[in-house]
Amino acid sequence: MKDSFWFPIVFMLINxxxxxxxxxxxxxYSEEKIETYETSSYQQKILSTLSAKIGEVxxxxxxxxxxxxxxxxxxxxxxxxxxxxxxxVYKAVxxxxxxxxxxxxxxxxxxxxxxxxxxxxxxxxxxxxxxxxNQQETPGLGARIEEKWFLDQFQNRxxxxxxxxxxxxxxxxxFIAETQTPATxxxxxxxxxxxxxxxxxxxxxxxxxxxxxxxxxxxxx
Amino acid sequence: xxxxxxxxxxxxxxNAIWRQILGICSALAVTNLMLNSLIMGLGVIFTLAMAGMTxxxxxxxxxxxxxxxxxxxxxxxxxxxxxxxxxxxxxxISKQLGxxxxxxxxxxxxxxxxxxxxxxxxxxxxxxxxxxxxxGYTMVLLAISFIRELFGxxxxxxxxxxGDWWTAWSIMVMAPSAxxxxxxxxxxxxxxxxxVKA
Numbered sequence: 405m406k407d408s409f410w411f412p413i414v415f416m417l418i419n420x421x422x423x424x425x426x427x428x429x430x431x432x433y434s435e436e437k438i439e440t441y442e443t444s445s446y447q448q449k450i451l452s453t454l455s456a457k458i459g460e461v462x463x464x465x466x467x468x469x470x471x472x473x474x475x476x477x478x479x480x481x482x483x484x485x486x487x488x489x490x491x492x493v494y495k496a497v498x499x500x501x502x503x504x505x506x507x508x509x510x511x512x513x514x515x516x517x518x519x520x521x522x523x524x525x526x527x528x529x530x531x532x533x534x535x536x537x538n539q540q541e542t543p544g545l546g547a548r549i550e551e552k553w554f555l556d557q558f559q560n561r562x563x564x565x566x567x568x569x570x571x572x573x574x575x576x577x578x579f580i581a582e583t584q585t586p587a588t589x590x591x592x593x594x595x596x597x598x599x600x601x602x603x604x605x606x607x608x609x610x611x612x613x614x615x616x617x618x619x620x621x622x623x624x625x
Numbered sequence: 626x627x628x629x630x631x632x633x634x635x636x637x638x639x640n641a642i643w644r645q646i647l648g649i650c651s652a653l654a655v656t657n658l659m660l661n662s663l664i665m666g667l668g669v670i671f672t673l674a675m676a677g678m679t680x681x682x683x684x685x686x687x688x689x690x691x692x693x694x695x696x697x698x699x700x701x702x703x704x705x706x707x708x709x710x711x712x713x714x715x716x717x718i719s720k721q722l723g724x725x726x727x728x729x730x731x732x733x734x735x736x737x738x739x740x741x742x743x744x745x746x747x748x749x750x751x752x753x754x755x756x757x758x759x760x761g762y763t764m765v766l767l768a769i770s771f772i773r774e775l776f777g778x779x780x781x782x783x784x785x786x787x788g789d790w791w792t793a794w795s796i797m798v799m800a801p802s803a804x805x806x807x808x809x810x811x812x813x814x815x816x817x818x819x820x821v822k823a
Contacts, residue, residue, distance in 0.1 A: 415691065419695055419698055426702065434712070437714075438716075543658070544655070544658045596795045
């Protein structure tokens with residue numbers, strides 16, 4: 405029977421149906437859990453990038469704001485849907501006053517695309533905080549752009565220095581080794597062994613800030 | 626062979642990495658952090674054991690002409706199960722491992738053990754062989770990542786071991802260090818373990 409023409413085909417089909425079925429059931433069972441985690445993780449990242457500014461106004465520490473999630477997210481963060489603006493954008497509102505904005509930005513890394521969240525001051529010139537949402541860089545190398553020391557370099561950084569420029573409104577930066585200490589505010593520490601990924605992050609920020617600034621120059625969010 | 630002998634053979638004597646030189650790509654790729662190595666190892670142990678057991682279970686009915694397709698299908702299914710499990714229950718680690726979980730499918734140890742052992746041996750023997758091979762693989766990953774993380778980051782499993790005085794060896798974080806550490810490990814084991822035994 406095993407040597408017949410049809411047996412291998414039928415055998416293979418049975419296996420495919422069986423294993424695909426098992427995977428489909430397992431995925432269905434876990435789907436909600438995965439989605440819930442992804443939504444909550446995304447919202448917490450938005451809140452985290454805005455928490456310092458919200459805390460400044462409400463006299464709370466960022467930790468207190470994060471601990472009050474999801475209530476604090478619902479209370480302070482609002483999603484905006486500006487016309488012809490192709491990025492996700494959120495604003496932090498305290499007592500009917502906008503205190504900061506948070507944008508989802510996109511760019512390309514070494515192995516694939518990456519998504520990040522960047523919160524800005526209300527004049528869109530200063531980066532308040534920066535977080536990576538999704539990246540496909542090498543684990544242990546490029547993926548280290550998610551580490552706190554790397555992300556914290558962008559905190560409270562005046563990023564837009566040429567607001568009138570039509571070509572590039574941003575500051576130019578140079579990367580130094582991870583173990584060095586920046587001598588000027590135009591220097592950033594690069595992840596060791598991940599030159600292209602580190603460069604990609606700054607390239608993404610500059611391109612996205614030019615896009616955002618170009619929009620807000622003539623439109624309201 | 627007894628189950629104990631199968632286990633010892635798979636783990637030490639015929640270790641997938643230092644004896645059969647299989648699974649080198651992932652051994653080089655994930656070993657700069659011990660946590661990544663451990664999770665990768667656990668994923669491989671699970672996949673090897675379950676795939677070996679399943680392949681052995683259906684070996685009497687598996688036609689020779691499609692056996693490798695069936696083996697790949699079974700291995701891929703178990704890898705996807707690991708991937709879904711990590712995404713649903715250990716999302717942080719799933720994110721850290723990134724593309725490597727999916728790449729377990731391409732780990733030659735899996736096809737190697739499926740073809741060399743599981744397709745010709747009993748179910749429980751294949752399960753033991755899978756667990757043994759996986760543990761042998763994980764041991765090597767952890768040994769290399771111990772040195773790389775300690776010297777490259779000054780930490781073990783993310784916990785800082787070296788003080789602030791420690792200057793991290795950047796080379797240990799990068800891929801070349803895995804090449805020479807793995808080569809040294811294979812050299813030492815072949816010199817002292819196999820030659821002494823011979």
